Amino acid sequence: MIRFKTTIKVRYYECDPMGVVHHSNYIRYFECARNEMMDAWGYTVEQCQADGITFPMASAELRFHRPALAGDFLTVTAEMEKLPLAKLVVKQQVFNQKGELCCDGVVTLGFLSAETGRPTRCPERLLAIMQAAQEE
Amino acid sequence: MIRFKTTIKVRYYECDPMGVVHHSNYIRYFECARNEMMDAWGYTVEQCQADGITFPMASAELRFHRPALAGDFLTVTAEMEKLPLAKLVVKQQVFNQKGELCCDGVVTLGFLSAETGRPTRCPERLLAIMQAAQEE
Amino acid sequence: MIRFKTTIKVRYYECDPMGVVHHSNYIRYFECARNEMMDAWGYTVEQCQADGITFPMASAELRFHRPALAGDFLTVTAEMEKLPLAKLVVKQQVFNQKGELCCDGVVTLGFLSAETGRPTRCPERLLAIMQAAQEE
Amino acid sequence: MIRFKTTIKVRYYECDPMGVVHHSNYIRYFECARNEMMDAWGYTVEQCQADGITFPMASAELRFHRPALAGDFLTVTAEMEKLPLAKLVVKQQVFNQKGELCCDGVVTLGFLSAETGRPTRCPERLLAIMQAAQEE
Numbered sequence: 072m073i074r075f076k077t078t079i080k081v082r083y084y085e086c087d088p089m090g091v092v093h094h095s096n097y098i099r100y101f102e103c104a105r106n107e108m109m110d111a112w113g114y115t116v117e118q119c120q121a122d123g124i125t126f127p128m129a130s131a132e133l134r135f136h137r138p139a140l141a142g143d144f145l146t147v148t149a150e151m152e153k154l155p156l157a158k159l160v161v162k163q164q165v166f167n168q169k170g171e172l173c174c175d176g177v178v179t180l181g182f183l184s185a186e187t188g189r190p191t192r193c194p195e196r197l198l199a200i201m202q203a204a205q206e207e
Numbered sequence: 208m209i210r211f212k213t214t215i216k217v218r219y220y221e222c223d224p225m226g227v228v229h230h231s232n233y234i235r236y237f238e239c240a241r242n243e244m245m246d247a248w249g250y251t252v253e254q255c256q257a258d259g260i261t262f263p264m265a266s267a268e269l270r271f272h273r274p275a276l277a278g279d280f281l282t283v284t285a286e287m288e289k290l291p292l293a294k295l296v297v298k299q300q301v302f303n304q305k306g307e308l309c310c311d312g313v314v315t316l317g318f319l320s321a322e323t324g325r326p327t328r329c330p331e332r333l334l335a336i337m338q339a340a341q342e343e
Numbered sequence: 344m345i346r347f348k349t350t351i352k353v354r355y356y357e358c359d360p361m362g363v364v365h366h367s368n369y370i371r372y373f374e375c376a377r378n379e380m381m382d383a384w385g386y387t388v389e390q391c392q393a394d395g396i397t398f399p400m401a402s403a404e405l406r407f408h409r410p411a412l413a414g415d416f417l418t419v420t421a422e423m424e425k426l427p428l429a430k431l432v433v434k435q436q437v438f439n440q441k442g443e444l445c446c447d448g449v450v451t452l453g454f455l456s457a458e459t460g461r462p463t464r465c466p467e468r469l470l471a472i473m474q475a476a477q478e479e
Numbered sequence: 480m481i482r483f484k485t486t487i488k489v490r491y492y493e494c495d496p497m498g499v500v501h502h503s504n505y506i507r508y509f510e511c512a513r514n515e516m517m518d519a520w521g522y523t524v525e526q527c528q529a530d531g532i533t534f535p536m537a538s539a540e541l542r543f544h545r546p547a548l549a550g551d552f553l554t555v556t557a558e559m560e561k562l563p564l565a566k567l568v569v570k571q572q573v574f575n576q577k578g579e580l581c582c583d584g585v586v587t588l589g590f591l592s593a594e595t596g597r598p599t600r601c602p603e604r605l606l607a608i609m610q611a612a613q614e615e
Contacts, residue, residue, distance in 0.1 A: 083359065083514055083524060084367055084507055088256070088413060090360045094264040095234045099492055102231070106491055110550070116491060117550050120224070127271065128230040134266045141360060142518070142525050219378055219388060220371055223491065224498040224549060231492055235356055242355055246414070252355060253414045277496060278382070278389045360528070366536040367510070370503045392496070399543065400502040406538045 073204045075108035076148040083141050091138030097174040098131060101163040104147040105178075112200045123185040124194050129158065133176035137167075144168045154201050155193045157182065209340045211244035212284040219277050227274030233310040234267060237299040240283040241314075248336045259321040260330050265294065269312035273303075280304045290337050291329045293318065345476045347380035348420040355413050363410030369446040370403060373435040376419040377450075384472045395457040396466050401430065405448035409439075416440045426473050427465045429454065481612045483516035484556040491549050499546030505582040506539060509571040512555040513586075520608045531593040532602050537566065541584035545575075552576045562609050563601045565590065 079100055087093040106116050119125070139145055150162040159180040165173045184191040193201075215236055223229040242252050255261070275281055286298040295318070300311040320327040329337075351372055359365040378388050391397070411417055422434040431454070436447040456463040465473075487508055495501040514524050527533070547553055558570040567588040573581045592599040601609075 080515075082507070082511055084365045084510065086360045087356060088358045088360065088362045089261060089263075093356045094267070095231060095238070095356055098231045098234060099490070102492065103490055106550075107488075115550055117548075125225060127225075127274070130268070130270045131230070132266070132268045135264050138263070140525075142514075142523055216379075218371070218375055220374065220495060220501045220503055222496045224494045224496065226496040229492045235354070238356065239354055242414075243352075251414055253412075276389075278378075278387055361533060361535075366539070367503060367506045370506060374503070397497060399497075399546070402540070402542045403502070404538070404540045407536050410535070 073151045073201060074148065075104065075111065075150075076146055077104050077107040079103055079145045079147055081139055081141055081143045081145060086141045089138070091140055092143075092173075094133075094135055097133055097135070097165055097176070098178075100145065100147045100165055100174075101131075101149070101161075101176065101178055104149045104163060105161060108149050112204060114197060114200050119194070119197065120185070122194065122196070124191070124197070125183045125185060126159065126180040127183055129179045129181045131176060131178045133174060135174050136172045139165065139167055139173045145173065151201070154198060154205065155182075157190060157192055159193065209287040209337060210284065211240065211247065211286075212282055213240050213243040215239060215281045215283055217275055217277055217279045217281060222277040225274070227276055228279075228309075230269075230271055233269055233271070233301055233312070234314075236281065236283045236301055236310075237267075237285070237297075237312065237314055240285045240299060241297060244285050248340060250333060250336050255330070255333065256321070258330065258332070260327070260333070261319045261321060262295065262316040263319055265315045265317045267312060267314045269310060271310050272308045275301065275303055275309045281309065287337070290334060290341065291318075293326060293328055295329065345423040345473060346420065347376065347383065347422075348418055349376050349379040351375060351417045351419055353411055353413055353415045353417060358413040361410070363412055364415075364445075366405075366407055369405055369407070369437055369448070370450075372417065372419045372437055372446075373403075373421070373433075373448065373450055376421045376435060377433060380421050384476060386469060386472050391466070391469065392457070394466065394468070396463070396469070397455045397457060398431065398452040399455055401451045401453045403448060403450045405446060407446050408444045411437065411439055411445045417445065423473070426470060426477065427454075429462060429464055431465065481559040481609060482556065483512065483519065483558075484554055485512050485515040487511055487553045487555055489547055489549055489551045489553060494549045497546070499548055500551075500581075502541075502543055505541055505543070505573055505584070506586075508553065508555045508573055508582075509539075509557070509569075509584065509586055512557045512571060513569060516557050520612060522605060522608050527602070527605065528593070530602065530604070532599070532605070533591045533593060534567065534588040535591055537587045537589045539584060539586045541582060543582050544580045547573065547575055547581045553581065559609070562606060562613065563590075565598060565600055567601065 164175040295316040431452040572583040
């Protein structure tokens with residue numbers, strides 16, 4: 072099990088006429104948490120891309136529980152139950168500062184070789200990093 | 208069965224460093240199609256809100272099949288198999304100009320009373336409009 | 344003088360808790376109009392990039408006159424008084440469906456060579472297209 | 480003179496096919512810094528709105544000096560030379576982690592009474608807070 076969490080402050084322009092975070096922003100918060108996780112591992116998305124690997128999203132499921140509001144400080148989590156082979160499955164949650172669940176979901180990412188443009192397996196370097204993160 | 212489709216041109220700023228539409232935009236395209244559908248029915252989201260009804264999203268599932276590109280003309284569909292009671296379930300698809308499926312998904316919307324802040328049934332006016340749309 | 348105009352429907356997620364289009368979207372509408380203009384010329388931004396030319400924005404000035412609202416149909420204009428040498432200066436306006444001015448501004452774009460990464464002159468092909476557009 | 484600065488990490492979806500932050504995001508970064516400043520003052524934008532005062536943007540000028548990149552840590556500043564009467568004039572700058580200036584500009588905000596919908600003077604509470612911030 073690998074778990075990561077980060078904090079995101081809701082930005083005013085992310086809120087809609089109902090005064091709440093527009094639903095489309097949660098999938099962006101999810102990505103922010105995953106990318107912060109990779110930063111924390113010392114292997115950024117940009118380095119992966121430079122190494123010829125990208126992670127296009129294959130699917131996403133989101134459930135919206137309660138709206139986040141302008142000015143809220145959100146905790147966004149990313150959690151992986153097992154190491155990826157061809158697919159990376161990440162459970163994600165967004166909590167407000169009261170600890171209330173605003174949104175949760177699961178995203179599945181593939182690995183794509185920039186060279187061939189075709190699906191590939193999780194690169195060894197990333198796998199080793201995840202293995203280490205898992206054992207911590 | 209109710210079906211609606213609209214056309215959306217991909218905007219440059221919606222594309223990411225991979226040169227493709229960032230995944231977070233498809234859920235926005237979905238909303239555009241649903242809102243255009245309501246415009247076509249002559250009962251806009253803004254009028255619904257003025258009538259005290261909002262439609263917060265309860266859940267969304269998205270599958271990403273192939274990337275849409277900057278400059279693509281997309282066809283975005285919304286399809287309802289049955290009339291809503293407490294929930295509105297909408298199947299949505301995004302095709303590029305070659306007719307290739309880029310993304311599809313299902314979104315579920317609730318009905319919320321602005322007065323009470325609580326879930327409510329689909330308003331009669333909207334139900335009547337959908338009934339008529341269904342019979343066309 | 345070259346003039347172009349296009350129509351953009353305000354999207355719900357572009358509106359903020361005040362119920363109006365968030366100010367940051369007008370610079371996006373401006374870009375949409377410029378890109379539609381290039382589409383109309385038959386020389387898209389994507390083709391320019393394929394030809395090794397990009398147009399980074401050098402500066403922008405915007406004045407906000409009255410808010411556009413969710414559901415508004417906007418007319419967005421792009422106007423060039425003279426053909427560009429090293430810089431492309433475009434006057435832009437956004438009107439609502441009542442013909443009221445919501446926002447106007449001026450953006451200045453440079454031409455950048457993808458090969459050298461350095462400023463360059465307006466490419467001949469684009470200049471010829473603009474010349475023709477000017478004479479219409 | 481009042482000065483404030485905050486840090487913003489560039490988000491992947493804010494970057495465009497050129498691999499750089501799309502120009503439209505800088506005006507959003509500007510707003511983030513202004514809102515963080517108000518948070519630091521203990522008088523949030525949301526509280527202002529609850530007190531019946533909003534700050535619509537009247538105008539903005541932006542100059543783009545060098546592109547910010549995916550993963551960059553930006554320092555965003557807000558600076559006011561004098562206390563506002565009817566207008567709040569804020570100078571803003573965006574630097575990357577090397578201290579290089581990416582974008583700077585000036586935004587002018589008005590004060591609007593929610594009750595009358597008309598321009599109003601800077602509210603006393605906000606003026607007192609700014610006075611204190613200025614003297615620090």
